[in-house]
Amino acid sequence: xxxxxESGGGLVQPGGSLRLSCTASGFTFNTYWMHWVxxxxxxxxxxVSRINSDGSIITYADSVQGxxxxxxxxxxxxxxxxxxxxxxxxxxxxxxxxGVAAARGNAFDIWGxxxxxxxxx
Amino acid sequence: xxxxxxxPSSLSxxxxxxxxxxxxASQGISNYLAWYxxxxxxxxxxxxxxxxxxxxxxxxxFSGSGSGTDFTLTISSLQPEDVATYYCQKYNNAxxxxxxxxxxxxxx
Numbered sequence: 001x002x003x004x005x006e007s008g009g010g011l012v013q014p015g016g017s018l019r020l021s022c023t024a025s026g027f028t029f030n031t032y033w034m035h036w037v038x039x040x041x042x043x044x045x046x047x048v049s050r051i052n053s054d055g056s057i058i059t060y061a062d063s064v065q066g067x068x069x070x071x072x073x074x075x076x077x078x079x080x081x082x083x084x085x086x087x088x089x090x091x092x093x094x095x096x097x098x099g100v101a102a103a104r105g106n107a108f109d110i111w112g113x114x115x116x117x118x119x120x121x
Numbered sequence: 122x123x124x125x126x127x128x129p130s131s132l133s134x135x136x137x138x139x140x141x142x143x144x145x146a147s148q149g150i151s152n153y154l155a156w157y158x159x160x161x162x163x164x165x166x167x168x169x170x171x172x173x174x175x176x177x178x179x180x181x182x183f184s185g186s187g188s189g190t191d192f193t194l195t196i197s198s199l200q201p202e203d204v205a206t207y208y209c210q211k212y213n214n215a216x217x218x219x220x221x222x223x224x225x226x227x228x229x
Contacts, residue, residue, distance in 0.1 A: 037165075045157070045159075047218040079184055102152075103153075106153075107170040110169060114164060
């Protein structure tokens, strides 16, 4: 079964850090673009960051540029998101998603269940 | 940045009705558009990419059309299980992979 499982969310104070992980199974992880997408409570979807199959191309949304770092370990089929200098507006469910090859890797066909990040004092 | 505007923001229709949701890009994006369905309490699901290509396993009552700046998602015969929020997403140009604001579909 093709699956993405996120972990690492939780409650953190403003200015703090968290590292999210996403473990993939059921497909050849090292051939796909991977992304993080977030959704604040009761709000819409917001793309956060992407990384290509070998980690050589990385891009970020303006709202997280300089604070978040995406990475991957293809030997472990795992995607990461290091989040620093967290703000209240970063509070959201964070989804790990797989990029569709036929859509330049930039539409998302497989989604994890999401992990909640709450930034609050 | 290219903005994606969906309309309406919500709609209520009867079972069996034809439902159309519109997504407009502030600049041309060719056919680099995807549609997603998010049922209450669930994760999003890809319905359509490349504006009109149905993702595997998606019922044929869903269809997409458009190119350039104007796109539509059509549900040919609304079913109770289609109650959800629908999002469009442009993917023509990273880094901005922008979603529309969503359209909430309910049964009348």
